[in-house]
Amino acid sequence: MNVRKSLLLAALLLGVCGAHAKTKNEAADQAAISKTLQASADAWSHADLAAFMQCYEDSPNTAYVKSTGVIEGFTAIRDMYAARYGTGAGHTMGKLSLEIANYRQLGAAYALVTGRFSLARPKTDGGDATGIFSLVFHRNKSGWRIIYDHTS
Secondary structure: HHHHHHHHHHHHHHHHHHHHHHHHHHHHHHHHHHHHHHHHHOOOOOOOHHHHHHHOOOOOOOOOEOOEEEOHHHHHHHHHHHHHOOOOOOOOOOOOEEEEEEEEEEEOOOOEEEEEEEOOHHHHHHOOOEEEEEEEEEEEEOEEEEEEEEOO
């Protein structure tokens, strides 16, 4: 085998190994994000807003997009949820389930996740709701956290 063919073969093998390693990292990242989403759905279903909010990055730059505009900042997002869904003993926010439809890695520290949500609530609390979400996750020292949430 000549030098050119050897170099080409080595480059191909490195490319395949590199792609495999990236796939393994992406699978681990997707699993970690899925775990974060499941924890948030469980917290919601137990009416634990503080635990639910742990899926968001605690930053003034974290954003939530809704039909009436953009809410910016972790505290403002938490306050929006509290005002909209309430908190306190004996309160229920419904049973939330989340399903990831698409996962896209956007580099080592960012990922885009789209999916569907289902919220089962009594009619007296607004009834059932379903819709779609697009979330941008950022990996920080606490793990994968939402920095941008568009849910409709």
